[in-house]
Amino acid sequence: MPAAPAAPAAVPSAPPRRWPDVSFRWLALLAAATIVALIFLVGWELYRGAHLAVMKFGVNFLHHSVWDPVADDYGAWPFIFGTLVTSVIALLLAVPLGVGTALYLTEIAPLRIRQPLVMVVEMLAAVPSVIFGLWGVFVLVPWLRDNLFVWLKKWLGFLPLFQGPIYGVSVLAGGIIVAIMILPIITSVSREILRSVPNLQREAAYALGATHWEVIRLAVLSYARRGIFGAAVLGLGRALGETMAITMVIGNRAEVSASLFAPGYTLASVIANEFTEATTDMYLSALFELGLVLLVVTILVNVVAQLMLRSLAGGGTGKVQ
């Protein structure tokens, strides 16, 4: 090998330039730090804004159910209640539908139509919120009022959930709209989860003589159950913060009612609606505190979702070999 000694000699003569490496690392760190700082800043600003209300109402704020700007008396419970109820309704509707769609897309649909169907689902995610709101106001709410709600009242009216006057705009309408809006994320995350189930798992079940449904139950759903739970929690995070469309159909009344037909209000909606009219400092401060509550709940839910999805990717289901 006559030429060999020459090659290594050439390398040290051009020492690698270190500054692009170093500066890139600092830039990246800066970018990451900005995001963290932004979150803290938002939290801090919200807290500062809410300070007045926090001082005055204390913990009572969370479970007090009066919202009366005229008397300067504020409680968050109707909004927390409305947010929770609509989110729960949304999850109850969207999780089975989303997971079912994902199962159909990964396990059942003929190969040729899978891609087009996936595109349709993704398109649902691209529809602007306000469009859903308009559709909700002009199509969904009248239909619910004249058909579904009447039917529910007739057959399930013995439940407190389905009693009382029917206006159309209601907590249930809000939940349904939010369900439609979180359907794409739940579907596409579930689909990714299901696609990550190794084929070997399916074959193990098939080789035992399982039918198609048994394969889905034994090998696919049980393997993916934690990831699907993560997808649902992620959907919950979205549902909690959903503002525009739900504001248009929920009725915006600060009430706590057992009936799903009654109008309600959510944290996000009341903030969006009342910021411009908040004339007193206390009023503004109470709105800020609502924002703080929403932020904390949403962050908690998202952290839980991320942890669940992460532990899944990190071999949480057990080592393979």
Next chain:
Amino acid sequence: MADPIRLTSPLPSPRPDAPGPAAPVRPPPPGADVAFDIRDFSLWYFAHQALDAVTIQIPRQKVTAIIGPSGCGKSTFLRALNRMHELSPGVRIAGEPRLNGENLYAPQIDPTMVRRRIGMVFQKSNPFPTMTIAENVLCGLRLNGVRDRPLLRERLEQSLRMAALWDEVKDHLDRPGTSLSGGQQQRLCIARAIAVRPEVLLLDEPCSALDPIATAKVEELIHELKRDYTIVIVTHNMQQAARVSDRTAFFYLGQLIEYADTRTIFMNPANPQTEAYVSGRFG
């Protein structure tokens, strides 16, 4: 192991609602010692022909090894035996493999019933991660609708003993199946496959991910299982084929080149290609 309880009738009767000819006339069994009788069997993936007119008789309660270079259709052949190939897209077949004289591909035969009679173990161990060791073993029985607890307990121990795993796991049967080592997981998969008492056991390179000690255990196990089962094993390891099998089939480019007693294939092959392959000159 004489087993009084058969979970699946050896010849599943046609489903009453299934269309097709009533009570097919069965040809006489081609000799009591033949399990699979396969004539002129071909298989295509879309336009690609993976098996070309394979004719082979696989003996009962013997070990038959399938050898050949990578891509020659060994796995394809094995999967066609229990109709697992039907899960791959674009598959087409010609020919009728028969098990005990019965056409496995007859229209009234449900592929899930075929797979209950013909168990399969894969190259990579694949226990169900959300199930315990015991649940993994009993999973096939539960699919068959067996609920009888004493029977399940008996089968659990029996199957794990047959898979030479009982002593290692008997004290923690409720740990996840995936908590075991790779070699133990593979034996767990074998236990899972034999728990339903299939007639045939198909093994697709069962030892390729195992260390020599685990491999030796599985080979010993194959020797044991031979008394009760017809076994077909795909392997890349010539020594393994020579050690465990009674008959050996050499496949090349989708064709069955030579099929004979293992001793003959390794000592005195008739075909020069076989000779070249077993002596390590290609493949």
